[in-house]
Amino acid sequence: MIERDDIDLIDVCVPNHMHHDVVIAAAEAHKMIVCEKPVAMNTAEAEAMVAAAEKAGVANMVSFNYRRVPAISLARQVIDEGRIGRPFHYRATYLQDYTIGADVPQGGMALWRLDSRVAGSGVTGDLLAHSIDTAEWLNGPIARVVTHTETFVKERKHADTGKVEKVDIDDACMFLAIFANGSMGTFESTRYARGRKNYNTFELNGERGAVFFDLEDPHILQFFRYADPDTGKKIEDHLTGWQRIHVTNFEHPYMGAWWVPGCTIGYEHTFINGLADFLAGLEGGPAFQPDLRSGLRTQRVCDAVLQSAREGKWIEIPE
């Protein structure tokens, strides 16, 4: 692909341990790059990838596709409009349940996410990377973390060889965070939360309002309106309550390009929304975010999270 002249862009959706080489080769061949997340196995790799892409000056994006879920984009809009105000609390979860069975194998094509040599880490890189990207996009940089990780099932058969091997990845990871803006955060991810299949949630509570999102109901943003963003004046006391906004109006982010109000879009449309923005960036629109540099930032936070788990103490994260 790198040698072909009729290919302008490489979509790097190979397993994580190959991102580094492919991205650098693509950059050196002056191809545009779409890179899956997490961008790399670790911060050092990610730094090299950013350097290569920026040296080559190629447009690039990282598929933190959830920023393009219209309801999450709307959360960002609501924050930008001043409707949340001073933030106090952020809490995020990304819960799944598909590896509870001790007979789930690890490795191979289907389950490489359970093989640390290929995935780099477990839920931290796979799921929390999403939560961290969204959190920093909505609430600014994380300054400090303290973490605990766990591997509940200690040994699994390899999917290809059938050989029983030690499980090296983090099955679950939880951490406390202090944001640079002074707000507090809790983060948790696991593949052992019976009953939660794709429970990627966040809630942000501020002085003037709050938002809540759950990827299992991706068309909904919950919004609590407490005070006017301009005046700070409270709304009527008897009419406060969480609003369930069905994010399918023409006025909602991305939705003018899809169906009529009340009709939902699917999982893959978040990628399409992202690619539309990427193309718009190529044609003079705002440069696409998140790019590889932004992905490097998330990698740095992930590495600090894992370091805290290993060392059992709070870790500072350079901005």
Added chain:
Amino acid sequence: MIERDDIDLIDVCVPNHMHHDVVIAAAEAHKMIVCEKPVAMNTAEAEAMVAAAEKAGVANMVSFNYRRVPAISLARQVIDEGRIGRPFHYRATYLQDYTIGADVPQGGMALWRLDSRVAGSGVTGDLLAHSIDTAEWLNGPIARVVTHTETFVKERKHADTGKVEKVDIDDACMFLAIFANGSMGTFESTRYARGRKNYNTFELNGERGAVFFDLEDPHILQFFRYADPDTGKKIEDHLTGWQRIHVTNFEHPYMGAWWVPGCTIGYEHTFINGLADFLAGLEGGPAFQPDLRSGLRTQRVCDAVLQSAREGKWIEIPE
């Protein structure tokens, strides 16, 4: 009780077929009256009861207690504030599931509601009377109805005698309604709705907003705000959505007299709220509603509903 001088008020919570005699005796003895609903077996009885109470000039109330569920009171307040605007649609259900089993007996102390000689009717008087009282309180008089009733289990053992007898009551009743204000209504009640235990709901959709209530979540009023009640101007397009108002603030109807925000009250508190209002009325506050005359009105609608079922056609209801 009627002969005792130290008793000022008679609480008529005997089965329906005794309301008429007890109420009239109480009125003639110049006792105040609290009467359970439905007020009577039929309109003629109710008219006589109203005449007796009004002739005696005794304070009286009917226990349509749901008007004093704070969330329903709040619905009325929201309507009075002009937040709903011109009404288009009203829909009410009162669904239960406790007589599905063919082995549930009828009659006797526990199940007199299944005996038409004691109850007068089935779900129409027992459940729809509530729905109708609420509907007319919130949306004004019903002008026309067309009904279908059903008795799903045709015979049941009598609870006392064990004798198998024909079931005479309506197990289920549904009707279409046209309100005097031109809005349309659907009403349905049953004791055969598997999964619904006390599903007394209503929704009112108007030009400027909407409300929804469900007695199984009695502390919640759902409110959809579309336009400002004073100016009629739309709120922000991207921020419309049903609000789940947790009706436990100090500012909410009745709640200033109970716990702190976030703490709920129970079923019996709706009766206490009503009695508080009744006592306030005795001490110079507004006269209590609903009184027996109001209960007569609901009886009239119930009778029209049942007449429509018998005759298979639309029935007009005199205002």
Added chain:
Amino acid sequence: MIERDDIDLIDVCVPNHMHHDVVIAAAEAHKMIVCEKPVAMNTAEAEAMVAAAEKAGVANMVSFNYRRVPAISLARQVIDEGRIGRPFHYRATYLQDYTIGADVPQGGMALWRLDSRVAGSGVTGDLLAHSIDTAEWLNGPIARVVTHTETFVKERKHADTGKVEKVDIDDACMFLAIFANGSMGTFESTRYARGRKNYNTFELNGERGAVFFDLEDPHILQFFRYADPDTGKKIEDHLTGWQRIHVTNFEHPYMGAWWVPGCTIGYEHTFINGLADFLAGLEGGPAFQPDLRSGLRTQRVCDAVLQSAREGKWIEIPE
């Protein structure tokens, strides 16, 4: 298109008043037919279309696409598995809010659904046709109906000419139904339900269980399990409750062909699911349903619904 040999199938998605001519021409040209709903302006037209298609022997389908919402397909599966048992109640709504404003024009390309000469009827053909198709698919034929329709805004500007004209369509329609199996139904549709954008719901309550669906949360089927389908034995009393099934497992209808569990599909995927079934039918799978004959049946019910509104009385529907 009809003259071209390289076209095998005509997708009839022109406005309703042209379905008849296009379908018959396509049939006579021995093209396969995909026809939008409602199939025709009235029963007579639909009968002619069925006759033409059946005479020509061409495969045909009607785009009642909601049968292919996985959650609705699952409702059907749950019924077929005996988990609902003897049905007592069916209730359906299809509520929208987009024509409340008196300044919404009628007619023309965008709003032909508001022009009776083009659409045939208002919400009855546009929305209730869906509700009726789903209801009869899940609960068998409707035997009798009584209806009320309303036109809330009496005059509108024509979208093309700007001329103010009388509104001829039904803005809202509600009806009571008796199913052939003895269960009772309520149906309501409107474009004046403030707060409801695409609120296509149904609930079926039976002896052994119940299901509820809402198209605004299209990935969810609510299921109330009361008794075992084989033995009729109750489940544990303390563990009954509505289950919110996130219909995105590999085992759910159609979902094995889409994403991993927890990831939702969008509105257009219901059409894709339908076309996949249609193609499977061509290759020896079960013949596609609903076809034009099935669409004729729905047309017949719609016509009876409208006749009842005109005549103000119950109408029997021949099976």
Added chain:
Amino acid sequence: MIERDDIDLIDVCVPNHMHHDVVIAAAEAHKMIVCEKPVAMNTAEAEAMVAAAEKAGVANMVSFNYRRVPAISLARQVIDEGRIGRPFHYRATYLQDYTIGADVPQGGMALWRLDSRVAGSGVTGDLLAHSIDTAEWLNGPIARVVTHTETFVKERKHADTGKVEKVDIDDACMFLAIFANGSMGTFESTRYARGRKNYNTFELNGERGAVFFDLEDPHILQFFRYADPDTGKKIEDHLTGWQRIHVTNFEHPYMGAWWVPGCTIGYEHTFINGLADFLAGLEGGPAFQPDLRSGLRTQRVCDAVLQSAREGKWIEIPE
């Protein structure tokens, strides 16, 4: 009260800093004791109180009333029945929003909870004590914690004197926990969560099932059933989903003594349920839990939580 012979039981509902003296005086006077939570200002006080009560041999209870919310009692029952299986994750929040305003005063009769000299701590003793009591009741002892606390508003006027003083309490507290059984926990409490009034929630995910509770909907327990408690066999794949159990059946804990199914109880009824159990214990039933010794345990965990916040590191909690 202590000197009166006709008083058998002292209900200690004075502010926290007086619990110690009153409880010990009551014990020495051989009165039975009902003590509000948290039992004391710190572990040392609580140890002395337990010693006094046990030396006197007086029956005693601590008002961790939420154990008697029927839905929480049902969660315990579901766990005891083996329906959750091996636990992996516990997460608890207790979120309120009533001190966000910088103009809320501290101290005095109404707001002594904001005065550390009277309350001992902020949300940790007031709210997290509840969460910890529930968590250890449902999931066993907490072995290790790491904490962060925050005081968002640094100075407030005193409610009585009007004097501006430093705020000494924790406005918010979050901690990670490792349970002795190996499961992981996140806990968070605050009075700065805009939109949450009494959001006392927990979720427990195990191998065979999961439960979720939210005190703002106190009549509901959400239950995810995955496998049979006896055989471990999965239920049908297409029928998994969170069940919303309306905990108002006769079969549910405590509810046989209240209303008919579908009717809810209020906040104060949790105290009544507790006192009923306490009285039953006096008459030969099981000794009441939680008693002062159990309250001492919760105090020990609270103290460890606060110590971790002060010292910035993981703290072990002796069992």
